Amino acid sequence: MIYYMAAAFLIAIGIYALMLKKNMIKMVIGLSLMDSGVNLLLISLGYINGGTAPILLNGVKPQEVVDPLPQALVLTNVVIGVSVTALALSVIIRVYKHYKTLNSDKVRDMKW
Amino acid sequence: MNFYTVLEYIGMFLVFVGALFLFLGALGIFRLPDVYNRLQAGTKATTLGAFGAIIGIGLMRPEWLPKAILIAVFILMTNPISSHALARASYRRGIKLWDRSVVDRYGPYLREKEEKEGKR
Amino acid sequence: MILTIAVAILILMMMVFAVYSVETKDLLYAVVGTMAVSLIVSILFYVLQAPDVAMAEAAIGAGISTAVFVIAIKKTERYEHD
Amino acid sequence: MIKKSIALILIAILFVAIFFTLANDLPFGDNRTTTGVSDKYIYHGVNDTGASNLVTAIVVNYRGFDTLGEVTVLFVAATGVGAVLYNMGRPAGKKRKKTEASLIVRTGSRILFPMMLLFGAYIFVHGHLTPGGGFQGGAVIATAFLFKYVSDTRYHIDHNKFTATESVVGMTFALVGIMGLLLTGYFLFNFLPNGSPGELLSAGIIPIIYVAIGIKVGAELTGILDNMMEVEQ
Numbered sequence: 253m254i255y256y257m258a259a260a261f262l263i264a265i266g267i268y269a270l271m272l273k274k275n276m277i278k279m280v281i282g283l284s285l286m287d288s289g290v291n292l293l294l295i296s297l298g299y300i301n302g303g304t305a306p307i308l309l310n311g312v313k314p315q316e317v318v319d320p321l322p323q324a325l326v327l328t329n330v331v332i333g334v335s336v337t338a339l340a341l342s343v344i345i346r347v348y349k350h351y352k353t354l355n356s357d358k359v360r361d362m363k364w
Numbered sequence: 365m366n367f368y369t370v371l372e373y374i375g376m377f378l379v380f381v382g383a384l385f386l387f388l389g390a391l392g393i394f395r396l397p398d399v400y401n402r403l404q405a406g407t408k409a410t411t412l413g414a415f416g417a418i419i420g421i422g423l424m425r426p427e428w429l430p431k432a433i434l435i436a437v438f439i440l441m442t443n444p445i446s447s448h449a450l451a452r453a454s455y456r457r458g459i460k461l462w463d464r465s466v467v468d469r470y471g472p473y474l475r476e477k478e479e480k481e482g483k484r
Numbered sequence: 485m486i487l488t489i490a491v492a493i494l495i496l497m498m499m500v501f502a503v504y505s506v507e508t509k510d511l512l513y514a515v516v517g518t519m520a521v522s523l524i525v526s527i528l529f530y531v532l533q534a535p536d537v538a539m540a541e542a543a544i545g546a547g548i549s550t551a552v553f554v555i556a557i558k559k560t561e562r563y564e565h566d
Numbered sequence: 567m568i569k570k571s572i573a574l575i576l577i578a579i580l581f582v583a584i585f586f587t588l589a590n591d592l593p594f595g596d597n598r599t600t601t602g603v604s605d606k607y608i609y610h611g612v613n614d615t616g617a618s619n620l621v622t623a624i625v626v627n628y629r630g631f632d633t634l635g636e637v638t639v640l641f642v643a644a645t646g647v648g649a650v651l652y653n654m655g656r657p658a659g660k661k662r663k664k665t666e667a668s669l670i671v672r673t674g675s676r677i678l679f680p681m682m683l684l685f686g687a688y689i690f691v692h693g694h695l696t697p698g699g700g701f702q703g704g705a706v707i708a709t710a711f712l713f714k715y716v717s718d719t720r721y722h723i724d725h726n727k728f729t730a731t732e733s734v735v736g737m738t739f740a741l742v743g744i745m746g747l748l749l750t751g752y753f754l755f756n757f758l759p760n761g762s763p764g765e766l767l768s769a770g771i772i773p774i775i776y777v778a779i780g781i782k783v784g785a786e787l788t789g790i791l792d793n794m795m796e797v798e799q
Contacts, residue, residue: 333545
């Protein structure tokens with residue numbers, strides 16, 4: 253239960269950073285925190301009481317392992333998350349080179 | 365009392381010593397005055413603490429001993445390098461020593477080197 | 485029981501780090517706070533019996549992601565202005 | 567100020583909604599009540615695939631096509647970083663920073679770099695037996711290259727060799743899939759014998775694909791870091 257609270261808190265604070273912060277790197281930090289929160293939420297959904305890790309070696313029975321499907325999905329998400337972060341940050345570097353500011357309100361010419 | 369029990373007790377003792385040193389390292393980070401002293405506490409004490417804990421667990425489970433020794437050697441190699449790099453970077457960044465420090469050997473060397481490079 | 489208390493302390497620390505990393509004006513400190521959140525989340529994954537994801541989060545979320553952020557801050561500017 | 571308080575209220579409502587919906591509908595740590603697809607993976611995974619790590623079995627065998635797509639996404643992201651930062655780089659052969667790393671760090675990097683590469687290789691070769699696999703091992707390899715970059719200011723990766731490695735490894739993944747299509751009729755179907763679970767040479771095509779994924783992820787993350795580091799200030 254406490255894990256749900258942690259995950260919901262991380263998602264909420266990520267959305268807070270995305271909504272209220274003007275600095276673009278701060279926005280990406282919020283996105284990264286939200287990513288961690290969603291991962292934690294998915295993993296804690298797959299947990300069962302008294303379960304063991306889903307590695308069937310050394311006499312671990314299939315009845316007592318935790319759900320491996322969310323873990324596989326989250327493993328994918330972690331790697332995608334860092335590549336998305338890197339892409340966003342390189343776009344920010346490019347924008348900074350052009351406008352000399354990180355404030356998203358001052359990047360005004362970004363229209364058609 | 366067979367051999368493995370003795371090994372287990374030795375391992376428990378080592379884990380206890382390691383935990384004690386880790387605690388002392390954490391205490392040092394709170395109590396010491398400046399960056400360099402804190403690095404000393406955070407690296408020397410922590411290296412010995414982690415070393416003791418890992419070797420102790422390796423002795424408690426003898427089938428994990430080779431892996432434990434490998435991890436310990438790795439920690440013994442990486443930890444001093446990282447602390448050295450941190451101290452050097454923070455000195456070059458211009459973080460001051462504690463005002464009651466006794467000796468500063470790196471500053472005169474650095475100034476001499478800069479003068480030599482400036483002349484060239 | 486001890487595990488629950490330890491997890492509660494870890495989650496409390498994680499919340500403090502998350503709030504700090506969103507609210508501080510120095511972006512480098514914010515990135516270090518994010519790294520701390522990532523590491524604690526990785527410990528929570530291990531407690532939740534997901535060692536694969538814990539390894540991935542510790543290596544990628546706390547290692548490479550932090551490096552990417554630090555490089556981006558070095559190429560731009562360090563302090564957040566209002 | 568009004569904007570901030572409205573946002574805070576909205577976020578508090580969101581937090582409460584997420585938390586109580588979860589706590590009501592999906593109690594934490596409940597025993598498995600649904601007989602979904604997870605049960606098939608758990609009860610038949612070892613017999614079907616031969617891998618004792620079920621996460622590996624799902625990632626590489628059952629959902630191998632997803633993983634192919636994911637590696638493609640990673641490739642597109644790395645290419646995107648290179649494209650966005652194009653013509654912002656500095657000419658090769660120059661130093662990146664003014665101050666060089668000290669002798670201790672350089673010597674340490676020379677000793678530790680092969681060890682880190684070996685550790686990454688160990689992680690992805692043993693992906694079907696122990697925790698770990700291609701993504702984690704690739705991340706460790708990228709960390710090793712990052713360490714090399716930080717310690718040696720003149721170090722540059724050879725882009726041609728990296729691109730060649732990446733292409734060969736990606737083609738290996740696709741070729742294993744096409745061989746499965748030719749031999750059995752299904753893309754990425756396991757056409758090798760399963761062997762006995764728990765041994766290094768078991769689990770059919772899983773070790774081949776995981777080695778390919780590990781090298782590819784390592785090369786791509788290194789490429790991202792390289793592209794971002796070479797940009798001038």
